[in-house]
Amino acid sequence: MASKASSPAVEVEVGERDVRISNPDRVYFPARGETKLDLVNYYLSVGDGIVNALRERPCMLHRFPKGVGGGDKVHQKRIPQGAPPWVDTVRLTFPRWNRTADELCVTELAQVIWAVQMSTVEFHPWNSRRADVEKPDEWRIDLDPGPDCPWDRVQRVAHVAHEVLDELGAVGWPKTSGGSGLHVYVRIAPEWGFKDVRRGALAFAREVERRMPDDVTTTWWRKDRDPADLFIDYNQNARDHTIAAAYSVRGNAIGTVSAPIRWDEVDHVVPDDFTIATMPARYAELGDLHAGIDDAVFEIDQLIEWAERDERDGAPEPPEPDAAEAD
DNA sequence: GCAGAGT
DNA sequence: ACTCTGCAACGCTCA
DNA sequence: TGAGCG
Numbered sequence: 001m002a003s004k005a006s007s008p009a010v011e012v013e014v015g016e017r018d019v020r021i022s023n024p025d026r027v028y029f030p031a032r033g034e035t036k037l038d039l040v041n042y043y044l045s046v047g048d049g050i051v052n053a054l055r056e057r058p059c060m061l062h063r064f065p066k067g068v069g070g071g072d073k074v075h076q077k078r079i080p081q082g083a084p085p086w087v088d089t090v091r092l093t094f095p096r097w098n099r100t101a102d103e104l105c106v107t108e109l110a111q112v113i114w115a116v117q118m119s120t121v122e123f124h125p126w127n128s129r130r131a132d133v134e135k136p137d138e139w140r141i142d143l144d145p146g147p148d149c150p151w152d153r154v155q156r157v158a159h160v161a162h163e164v165l166d167e168l169g170a171v172g173w174p175k176t177s178g179g180s181g182l183h184v185y186v187r188i189a190p191e192w193g194f195k196d197v198r199r200g201a202l203a204f205a206r207e208v209e210r211r212m213p214d215d216v217t218t219t220w221w222r223k224d225r226d227p228a229d230l231f232i233d234y235n236q237n238a239r240d241h242t243i244a245a246a247y248s249v250r251g252n253a254i255g256t257v258s259a260p261i262r263w264d265e266v267d268h269v270v271p272d273d274f275t276i277a278t279m280p281a282r283y284a285e286l287g288d289l290h291a292g293i294d295d296a297v298f299e300i301d302q303l304i305e306w307a308e309r310d311e312r313d314g315a316p317e318p319p320e321p322d323a324a325e326a327d
Numbered sequence: 328g329c330a331g332a333g334t
Numbered sequence: 335a336c337t338c339t340g341c342a343a344c345g346c347t348c349a
Numbered sequence: 350t351g352a353g354c355g
Contacts, residue, residue, distance in 0.1 A: 221348090
């Protein structure tokens with residue numbers, strides 16, 4: 001007898017696991033009407049890619065129990081009670097409050113799908129891994145356009161960032177943020193703490209700013225920035241700061257995705273090209289464009305020297321905000 | 328989306 | 335037995 | 350000192 005609005009739960013097989021998906025027909029993305037089950041199928045379609053992006057990292061979840069138009073958004077650090085035993089976690093310490101958090105630590109795709117069952121849309125991993133949570137192995141360059149910054153400015157800054165990386169001998173892995181900017185990731189040797197990685201990130205940002213003074217700012221305070229400038233947010237390398245992972249969907253109506261791209265694509269794409277609707281075909285064709293990231297390890301010593309030089313030359317000690325996110 | 332607390 | 339409520343939180347600057 | 354900010 002016909003009944004209640006919601007359709008029955010479905011079981012999805014993921015590797016060795018069976019994951020139950022409740023409310024598979026609930027609309028999560030209102031623009032085209034993709035459902036929770038569509039979101040599950042999206043993450044399955046980029047399975048290796050999302051697992052590579054999250055592997056062994058503490059991970060924050062952005063959950064939307066009623067879909068992305070549903071009003072409430074839940075930021076979650078601690079894994080909820082009642083998670084299956086095969087969902088791995090990593091313990092973090094927040095010394096200021098003498099508190100700890102057991103965060104999701106992805107090692108297999110089923111854990112991602114479980115998180116989607118828990119209404120997770122966005123995955124925000126740390127830039128360090130379980131083996132040494134206090135030593136980042138990823139330097140994140142966040143090209144964050146102001147509200148009036150045109151896309152072609154983002155593209156031009158990306159090329160200059162690429163050029164500086166080349167000069168340093170670093171391999172950068174670009175992706176759209178899923179918002180309006182770009183991220184470039186660099187695998188680094190986990191030999192420095194968050195403070196130093198962030199110092200290096202600032203030194204790099206200032207070098208790009210020097211080369212494009214009319215386009216780029218490294219000024220942290222919004223009110224002191226030209227809204228048409230591109231802000232290089234070096235603070236995204238601070239402890240407990242996270243940004244959306246490669247292949248993470250974003251919580252907006254069209255379900256944009258943070259999409260890995262090739263450097264030669266920078267001039268030919270716009271961020272909204274990549275959505276939950278378009279990414280599966282792209283991934284099937286190209287595979288994981290970030291698959292090689294672990295093989296190109298950069299030593300940040302040169303950046304630390306730049307930082308020391310800048311600090312010696314009298315640049316004031318910059319502020320160090322923490323926990324939050326941005327695009 | 329779900330556990331835990333409150334009623 | 336139900337309904338309600340959390341579910342993140344650092345360090346810095348400016349007023 | 351507290352509110353605002355990423």
